[in-house]
Amino acid sequence: MPKPKPLPYLEVIFTVIVWGATFIATKIALQEVSPATIVWLRFAMGVVILGVTVLARKQFAVPEKSEWLYFALLGFLGVTFHQWLQANGLKTAQATTTAWIVASTPVFIAILGWLVLGEKLGWLRVGGIALAAFGVLLIVSNGNFAALFAGQEGTIGDMLIFISAINWAVYTILSRRELARHPAARMMFYVMLLGWLFTTIWIFGFGPGISEIPVLTLKGWSAILMLGIFGSGLAYIAWYDALQVIPASQLGVFLNIEPLVTAMLAPVMIGETVTVISLVGGAVIIFGVWLVNKK
Numbered sequence: 486m487p488k489p490k491p492l493p494y495l496e497v498i499f500t501v502i503v504w505g506a507t508f509i510a511t512k513i514a515l516q517e518v519s520p521a522t523i524v525w526l527r528f529a530m531g532v533v534i535l536g537v538t539v540l541a542r543k544q545f546a547v548p549e550k551s552e553w554l555y556f557a558l559l560g561f562l563g564v565t566f567h568q569w570l571q572a573n574g575l576k577t578a579q580a581t582t583t584a585w586i587v588a589s590t591p592v593f594i595a596i597l598g599w600l601v602l603g604e605k606l607g608w609l610r611v612g613g614i615a616l617a618a619f620g621v622l623l624i625v626s627n628g629n630f631a632a633l634f635a636g637q638e639g640t641i642g643d644m645l646i647f648i649s650a651i652n653w654a655v656y657t658i659l660s661r662r663e664l665a666r667h668p669a670a671r672m673m674f675y676v677m678l679l680g681w682l683f684t685t686i687w688i689f690g691f692g693p694g695i696s697e698i699p700v701l702t703l704k705g706w707s708a709i710l711m712l713g714i715f716g717s718g719l720a721y722i723a724w725y726d727a728l729q730v731i732p733a734s735q736l737g738v739f740l741n742i743e744p745l746v747t748a749m750l751a752p753v754m755i756g757e758t759v760t761v762i763s764l765v766g767g768a769v770i771i772f773g774v775w776l777v778n779k780k
Contacts, residue, residue: 493727496726497724497727500727500739501739501742501743502742502745504745507711508575508580508587510708513704513705514755518701520686521691522698524565525684527568527712528564528684530718531716531721535721536674543669544668544671550726552663556679559680560675561680561752562652564677564678564679566651566681567653569687571651574644575642575644577642586650587650588744590650590771592613592617595610596614596654596666601658612776613776616770616773619768623765624762624763628669659749670722673721675719724736
């Protein structure tokens, strides 16, 4: 097999940097508007970018009737529900804490693969799962487990982010079948389109409508444009393009860079304090994830 060219690796690095910065951008946007407005605007931009990409690559095709319900489920889980969890979670959870918790997602994918697909775990992977869980508890509790279980440490946001990690694992398992049948950009376009339509119901049926959009400042718009153009558009395209060349096991290693990016940017951009406990917990999570993914 020929060695991959540098471009796919540059695409992966670009993606993890962008995704690491999205938690910070969301925190900034939340200072001005509600989660519903952020998610609706973000994925409206993502749908346009992915749609243009699909047309430019001549990959457009209408899904079969039997696929629409499946795409709708993926859109709800992967876009609407997932982003509702993360945007609302980030109202009280720190961006750095969020990034470390999200980094544990491969652990939940492994557990679901065992429960749903019958994949073997083995003692090494079980040990990795236990380590990653310990790392998450270490970060959320700030090293004080007694206070966490007494309800004195951690936030509602931390719990929502934790649920979002499990939800993304469910989405990942469910989307494997469609990724084998469609080009990634086309599949993501329909998933994102349907997810965005659900967010439209959310914002106009239960949220503020468009009333918050005029109050956005340059700072708020910059954060949302970063989320929409880069986080939900270009990063998805770059990631799935790289996936066609680089083995998934190698790509998983790059995802460990994502929380490090957040940890480096958060103190500078939003004034978050990165503690020694969070770095130790993050290292434990990454080591646990590495054990889970180790062949």
